[in-house]
Amino acid sequence: EPEVTQTPSHQVTQMGQEVILRCVPISNHLYFYWYRQILGQKVEFLVSFYNNEISEKSEIFDDQFSVERPDGSNFTLKIRSTKLEDSAMYFCASRERSAGGQETQYFGPGTRLLVL
């Protein structure tokens, strides 16, 4: 069964450093998402991406964050200058295109980011 994959599974970085989290969505999917979960808190929506542009973003997704689909298979989340509060589990998700948005979002296993 096709699945969403994410790399790395764990990343430790110093505050102020740039990190890139990578995701390979399911191949025929057209909508892509990033969510994060700070330890002990809810899973929060960050950004959705469709047709090579951001379709929606949350207040969390400020100028320090960017997303890209560089080569038609990977979907990346870049944090330009990490802060301590960026430490979280980051989930990528993808889904097929359909009217009404009822298709299931499939999630990757997550990347645990620790900012020191």
Next chain:
Amino acid sequence: AQSVTQLDSQVPVFEEAPVELRCNYSSSVSVYLFWYVQYPNQGLQLLLKYLSGSTLVESINGFEAEFNKSQTSFHLRKPSVHISDTAEYFCAVSAKAAGNKLTFGGGTRVLVKP
């Protein structure tokens, strides 16, 4: 905007006993409702979803959830749990429009004891 409340952060339950995980939501627009499960060290997997039609939906592994519009609830139940059901369960909603994000509850950790 939507919000989701899962009233129980943790539910210990004995094997073969029933379990109910409560989920309430609020939204100014019509929504789709989902339950996701996260097994230890794994990603989120869809357990079941309510889109329209019958308010009772079932999963292949014995879980069911009932959409109650008047109470804005989507509680998850299983009549007899197994050790393998130990996981964290997340209720989520999305507005009925293409491309829309999921809004999650805080999760309920189910620990099944022998």
